[in-house]
Amino acid sequence: xxRPIGLxxxxxxxxxxDANIVVKGVNFxxxxxxxxxxxxASRYEEEGADELFLLDITATVQGRSTFLETVRNVAAAVxxxxxxxxxxxxxxxxxxxxxxxxxxxxxNTAAVKDPSIVAExxxxxxxxxxxxxxxxxxxxxxxxxxxxxxxxxxxxxxxxWARTVEELGAGELLVTSIDADGTRAGYDIELYRRLADSVNxxxxxxxxxxxxxxxxxxxxxxxxxxxxxxxxxxxxNILTLKAYLSESGIRVRTLA
Amino acid sequence: xxxxxxxxxxxxxxxxxxxxxxxxxxxxxGAEPMLINSAVELRSVDAVILPGVGSFNxxxxxxxxxxxxxxxxxxxxxILGICxxxxxxxxxxxxxxxGGLGWYDGWVNRIRGPRVPHIGWDYVKLNGECNLGVIGGxxxxxxxxxxxxxxxxxxxxxxxxxxxxTILSVLCDEGKATYGTQFHxxxxxxxxxSILSGLINLAKS
Numbered sequence: 168x169x170r171p172i173g174l175x176x177x178x179x180x181x182x183x184x185d186a187n188i189v190v191k192g193v194n195f196x197x198x199x200x201x202x203x204x205x206x207x208a209s210r211y212e213e214e215g216a217d218e219l220f221l222l223d224i225t226a227t228v229q230g231r232s233t234f235l236e237t238v239r240n241v242a243a244a245v246x247x248x249x250x251x252x253x254x255x256x257x258x259x260x261x262x263x264x265x266x267x268x269x270x271x272x273x274x275n276t277a278a279v280k281d282p283s284i285v286a287e288x289x290x291x292x293x294x295x296x297x298x299x300x301x302x303x304x305x306x307x308x309x310x311x312x313x314x315x316x317x318x319x320x321x322x323x324x325x326x327x328w329a330r331t332v333e334e335l336g337a338g339e340l341l342v343t344s345i346d347a348d349g350t351r352a353g354y355d356i357e358l359y360r361r362l363a364d365s366v367n368x369x370x371x372x373x374x375x376x377x378x379x380x381x382x383x384x385x386x387x388x389x390x391x392x393x394x395x396x397x398x399x400x401x402x403x404n405i406l407t408l409k410a411y412l413s414e415s416g417i418r419v420r421t422l423a
Numbered sequence: 424x425x426x427x428x429x430x431x432x433x434x435x436x437x438x439x440x441x442x443x444x445x446x447x448x449x450x451x452x453g454a455e456p457m458l459i460n461s462a463v464e465l466r467s468v469d470a471v472i473l474p475g476v477g478s479f480n481x482x483x484x485x486x487x488x489x490x491x492x493x494x495x496x497x498x499x500x501x502i503l504g505i506c507x508x509x510x511x512x513x514x515x516x517x518x519x520x521x522g523g524l525g526w527y528d529g530w531v532n533r534i535r536g537p538r539v540p541h542i543g544w545d546y547v548k549l550n551g552e553c554n555l556g557v558i559g560g561x562x563x564x565x566x567x568x569x570x571x572x573x574x575x576x577x578x579x580x581x582x583x584x585x586x587x588x589t590i591l592s593v594l595c596d597e598g599k600a601t602y603g604t605q606f607h608x609x610x611x612x613x614x615x616x617s618i619l620s621g622l623i624n625l626a627k628s
Contacts, residue, residue, distance in 0.1 A: 174537060174538070174543070175543055175544045175545060175546075175561070177543060177544065212612060217543075217544055242443070242444065242447055243447050243450070243451075246444075246447070246448050246451065246609060246610060246611065246612055246613075246615060246616055247563070247610060247611075247612050248563060248610050265441055265443075266441070266443065268443050268444065268447065270444065270610065293540075294540065295540050295542050295565050338540070338542065339542075367538065368538070369538070369542070369543070390543075420544040420561035421561065422561075422612070422613070422614075
């Protein structure tokens with residue numbers, strides 16, 4: 168089953184941030200410098216990005232305040248929705264992110280360790296502000312949830328976990344295929360097809376974008392497509408990408 | 424010597440929710456945002472925003488101390504209601520038992536559609552002009568309630584299809600300098616910022 172047609176699909180550049188610098192890894196490892204968060208964010212808004220995501224990949228105590236400063240600077244520079252994730256372990260962490268200018272926060276490891284944080288965040292800030300991020304790897308015939316930045320395997324099945332957090336009050340899912348991440352060989356279409364059959368909240372697909380065709384393929388099943396390096400490195404221009412999607416019959420926001 | 428007039432925009436404080444993005448957006452267009460807690464503060468600003476944070480009841484409870492003053496500045500200073508802020512201008516809402524400001528006939532309903540809440544970019548179609556400078560195009564929505572299937576005549580001028588129904592997305596009452604958007608201009612990129620700039624321009628004139 169595909170997602171409801173007629174809903175506007177979103178393109179979301181994601182910035183992994185370490186010490187106020189955007190970096191990018193391959194298969195969750197090996198970091199490369201990509202640029203300045205505010206400069207990239209402004210460029211993406213200009214090109215027609217529908218939303219931005221900032222992920223704290225240091226998530227250390229000392230790195231945290233630097234990251235919140237980055238969130239504040241980006242939030243002050245753009246006027247499109249801003250999602251913030253990485254290292255959000257408590258309501259207090261989420262509160263600091265919202266106060267810094269986040270419109271939504273994503274939780275990943277914290278939700279697996281204690282699912283009640285999803286319900287609590289949803290009650291406090293509204294479902295529209297709560298994203299559950301799921302990192303999944305295909306193992307035999309299922310997708311297994313990994314936590315701690317993809318390093319630790321859990322016993323959870325990603326599709327079942329998606330259903331669980333939907334019931335708990337998540338407003339949206341950000342699902343990354345660890346296998347596809349950084350390969351630029353295309354999104355894990357099968358994963359998003361399964362999710363589209365299983366949950367009713369919006370799903371943001373992440374991991375594997377390499378060319379415009381990949382976005383077209385995944386947006387039949389996902390509400391939004393997130394990508395990083397193809398945008399950071401200028402391989403794909405968002406304006407051109409959206410024109411292509413629109414010509415191919417996917418409804419996207421065009422700049423008037 | 425050039426004199427720069429900085430327009431002061433009061434953002435009414437309902438005591439809940441985060442008005443950070445409205446403040447950011449107003450600063451970006453060169454206005455000076457100010458959180459409004461009292462009638463005195465309300466009288467000191469050039470334009471007023473009823474923001475889109477919190478729920479209908481909590482907002483009306485907090486607004487009760489300012490209603491008289493709001494009614495008296497209405498017509499002289501431009502007022503823009505955003506999301507819930509627009510909904511408050513009607514008689515009431517499915518979301519709460521308290522009455523709204525009652526400036527306009529109509530009721531706020533829970534929306535129906537493929538997904539509730541309605542989150543994301545959607546198209547606003549305009550039937551008419553507005554001195555706020557709002558134009559048709561895509562804007563960012565984030566709501567579960569709206570004026571559903573409104574009558575197609577002023578002050579209702581902007582409409583958005585969602586699911587099987589139409590929601591009121593822009594209200595423009597030039598005579599009373601009262602405006603409202605169901606979407607969030609502060610999150611709607613350039614088109615959104617131009618609406619806030621329109622409010623500033625009205626406050627200057």
